[in-house]
Amino acid sequence: DTEVTQTPKHLVMGMTNKKSLKCEQHMGHRAMYWYKQKAKKPPELMFVYSYEKLSINESVPSRFSPECPNSSLLNLHLHALQPEDSALYLCASSGSTDTQYFGPGTRLTVL
Amino acid sequence: GENVEQHPSTLSVQEGDSAVIKCTYSDSASNYFPWYKQELGKRPQLIIDIRSNVGEKKDQRIAVTLNKTAKHFSLHITETQPEDSAVYFCAASSRGGADGLTFGKGTHLIIQP
Numbered sequence: 001d002t003e004v005t006q007t008p009k010h011l012v013m014g015m016t017n018k019k020s021l022k023c024e025q026h027m028g029h030r031a032m033y034w035y036k037q038k039a040k041k042p043p044e045l046m047f048v049y050s051y052e053k054l055s056i057n058e059s060v061p062s063r064f065s066p067e068c069p070n071s072s073l074l075n076l077h078l079h080a081l082q083p084e085d086s087a088l089y090l091c092a093s094s095g096s097t098d099t100q101y102f103g104p105g106t107r108l109t110v111l
Numbered sequence: 112g113e114n115v116e117q118h119p120s121t122l123s124v125q126e127g128d129s130a131v132i133k134c135t136y137s138d139s140a141s142n143y144f145p146w147y148k149q150e151l152g153k154r155p156q157l158i159i160d161i162r163s164n165v166g167e168k169k170d171q172r173i174a175v176t177l178n179k180t181a182k183h184f185s186l187h188i189t190e191t192q193p194e195d196s197a198v199y200f201c202a203a204s205s206r207g208g209a210d211g212l213t214f215g216k217g218t219h220l221i222i223q224p
Contacts, residue, residue, distance in 0.1 A: 033211055042200050042214035043155065056211055090154065098143060098204075100212060102154040 004103035006091050012109045015081060021106045023074040023091030032074040033100065034066060035090040043090055043102075049074060081110045113138040115203050117215025125223050130191055132218045134201035135183040141203040144177060144184045145212065150197045158199075159186070188220075196222045 004025045013019050023032065031050045035043035048056035049068045057066075063085075065077040074091055086109050092100040114137040124130045136144075145160035161168045161175045161184065168175050172191075177184040188195055198219050202212040 031209055040217075042217050043212070045211035045213070048209075048211045050209065055209075058211075094209070098209060099145065099157055099160060101157070102147075104154045 004091055004093050004101050006089075006103035006106050008106055009104070010107045010109075012111065013078065013081065014111050015083075017081075018077070018079045020078065021076040021089055021091075021108075023076075023093075023103055024072055025093040025101075025103075026072055027093065027095060027101075028071075029093035029095040029101075030071070031094045032068065033092040033094075034074070034076055035092065035102075037088040037090055037105070039087075047076075078108075081108075083110050086110045113141055113203055113205070113213040115201060115213050115215040117201050117218060119218060120216065121219045121221070123221040123223055124191055126191060126193060128191055130186075130188045130195070130220055132186045132199055132201070132220070133183060134185070134203075134215050135181075136203040136213075137182065138203070138205065139182065140205040142206070143204045144175070145202050146175060146186050147200045147202065147214075148197045149200065149217075155200060191220075191222050193222050193224060196220060 007022045034046040037043045046060045047066045052068045063080050067075040088105045090105045091103040094100045117134045142163035147155035148158045149155045159175050172189045174187040198217045200217045201215040204212050
C-alpha cells in the first residue's frame with residue numbers, strides 16, 4: 001500500500017458538534033503531518049508527529065486536537081469550530097527519504 | 112520561521128514552450144526543496160525535489176535548480192503539454208522535511224493550445 005488515505009472525504013458540522021478526521025498510511029513512515037488549505041491558498045502546516053509523538057504545533061487553536069494512536073494512524077479531533085475553519089484538511093506522511101506524500105484531504109464545512 | 116516567496120502567481124504559455132517558476136526562501140537552515148503539482152480538487156503531488164547538497168536535478172521534462180548563496184530555486188518545465196496545467200507550489204524545510212513544509216503561494220500554470 002503506497003497511499004495515504006483520509007476519511008471522511010466531506011464533512012459538514014455545526015459549531016457545537018464534535019467530529020474527528022482520520023488519516024492512515026501503511027508505508028512504515030515515521031512522521032505524519034496535518035495541513036490546512038483554504039481555497040486558492042497553499043497548505044499551511046498545523047501539526048507534526050514524529051515516532052508517534054507530537055513534535056510541532058504551529059500555534060493551532062485548542063479546538064483542534066491531534067492524536068496519533070499508533071504509527072499508521074493520525075486523527076484530528078474537532079470541537080466548537082468556527083465557520084472560518086472551513087477548509088481542506090490534508091494529512092501527509094514521510095519516511096526515510098523525507099518526501100511527504102499527501103492524502104486526498106477532507107473537505108470540512110462549518111455551519 | 113521560514114518564509115517562501117513564489118513568482119509568478121499566474122503563468123500562461125503556449126503548448127510546447129517552456130515554463131519557469133521561481134522561489135526564494137529566507138531561512139539559511141532550509142535544506143530540502145520539493146515542488147508539488149495540485150490539480151483542482153485533488154491532493155498535492157510531488158513532481159520533483161532537491162536537497163541543498165545538489166545544484167540541479169532533472170527528471171524528463173522537469174528540472175529544478177538551487178542557488179544556496181542567493182537562497183533561490185526554480186522549476187523548469189520544457190515542451191509543455193495541456194496536462195501540465197495546474198497550480199504548482201514550491202516549498203522549503205529544514206531537517207530534510209521533518210519539520211514540516213513551508214509553501215510558496217502557488218503558481219497557476221495555464222497551457223494554451
